[in-house]
Amino acid sequence: MQKKSNYDRRGFLLGSSALAGATAAGTLLPAGIASAQQGKIKVGLMLPSTGTFAQLGLAITNGFKLAVEERGGKLGGREIEYFTVDDESNPAKAPENVSKLVQRDKVDVVIGTVHSGVVMGMAKVLKESGTLWINPNGGAGAMTGAACAPNFFRTSFSNWQTTHALGKVLKAKGHKTAVFITWKYAAGEEMMEGFKEGFEKEGGKLVKELYTPFPQVEFQALLTEIASIKPDAVVAFFAGGGAAKFLKDYQAAGLKGKIPLYGSGFLTDGVLDAVGDAGEGVETTLHYADGLDTKKDKAFRLAYAKTFKLQPDVYAVQGYDAGQLLAAGLEAVKGNVADKAGVIKGMEAAKIDSPRGVWTLSKAHNPVQDMYLRKVVGKENKTMGVAWKALADPARGCKA
């Protein structure tokens, strides 16, 4: 209420008739009218704040808010008002949760979410409502593939992207055969496809795909299978607790050091403290890494650590870039968020100066970005260079 001086011209004109009531706006008027008078952009954060992915949700929120704060708390000259919904990483509740933001809170843009299943639930509702949507994590291929739409944007990755560059990496190391092991669910299968395509293009042969039901973590039978196949390399995708368990079991089964292990970057992100030396030397590809040593990354890490007393991770970067992308869109229309086509155009044209490196959007609105090769050294995913420059998701089935 104290910041009434921040009215822009349009907001002032709109609100002038009810100006007398403005001081009490927050308490007396419905939220929709109140914020129109203040000219705030309404941002709906639909992220997990409870459950397994709670920390990822927090990192994304922090990253987004940091991007806004760096611009003086305003995007395109207008202040931001946040609405939040805990999506609980529950796909069944996704349509209901996103509807709360779209219909009840009438937000201008939705930011979310972590879980791919929830992402696909959001897609249905947001395709109909046409609300601007920036997804800061969930890598479901369909969002920027068969289900793509002009108002859908993603600042993270597609599952396909995270493993595609590994084909080149394995070839360069002289590996001719490989086994892929993952959970049997959409993300696992998409990463397997991404790797297979990349590896076969390089003349490699994926001799076996091994699956275990999600989220089971008993790998002994499959590790025995790997030992009997004796491939040149093993490529894996697991995340969180499953990743930690897989790395430890791989070592305990004596396979570590005999058959080199590679993976999607999530295999070694956020679990290195839990696995002792079982991760040492594992090489992965991802769009972010430790020790990038760029000016932007250093500044981001310092600012994040200072503001939140936490170390940033890849999720924080994705949230931060969601803020940057929205800023680019709103600056292009000088904060007039009602001009949706203008915002979309602004975002499409944006060159995001991210801590991960500069990236742009593909036609289907997924980042075209460098994939780093990283190697576990101690408790870090040290960058070993760029495995694939400006990798774009093929966006199969996207007709928008």
Added chain:
Amino acid sequence: MDLAFFLIQLLNGLQYGLLLFLVASGLTLVFGIMGIINLAHGSFYMVGAYLAWSLAGMTGNLATAILLAIPLTVILGMALERLLFRHLYSRDHLYQVLLTYGLILVFEELRSLIWGDDVHGVAVPALLNASIPLTENLSYPVYRLAISGVCLLLAFALYVLIQKTRLGMMIRAGASNRDMVQSLGIDIKLIYTLVFAMGVALAAFAGMINAPLSSVTPNMGSHVLIICFVVVVIGGIGSVKGAMAASLMIGLAETFGQVLVPEVAGMIVYVLMAMVLVWRPEGLFGRH
């Protein structure tokens, strides 16, 4: 699959089966013998794992941590029985389901407040931190074999306790007719408190010794809960022997299923359960 790898997979299956028995043993007692539907079984498993992790961090030794943690979980079990479960024995099963579902939420939230939402690992005790080479590129972790030994011991101890001791006799009698046992001058309330506490301690113990193998994570309890119920249902309600047989069956089915028919590996256990229930609705070793 040549013979050597077939034998290794057999070992994998049996070892996994024994692990399942360990995790399900507490539920066998509480659900199978006392007749309480305890959805919070997985939460006790999680509590055990987190206790092992935090106490092992403080004492630097998993064995000490387990020795310290077991009395804590027994006390937890007794307190829960005295304060909550005792009031529900005479009521419909639905009340137990509601109570124990509520406990899942309470324990998850407490875990989040006390220990946070991070993934943790517990180091394998130095004494058992070795692997036995089996083939040129595969070895078997000694710790897994040690756990198998513990599971066998525990199964034997449970069997003797329930079938061969006076206390076991009273427990079984109490399970079939509570009022009659009470009128014979046996303190059935105390026995129920003890059995429930034992069930909680077993679940927590499973979480503790399993902690170095499976990492310590939020929601880890919900993953084991379902398979535990499958074990008890296939084995036959109230039978320790049945639980053992069911665990080994499931262990072997999952292991060979994953290798031979990976496409349907996720279903195999449930197909097995359906088949057993069609054939013997009371489970393998259940009472009629």
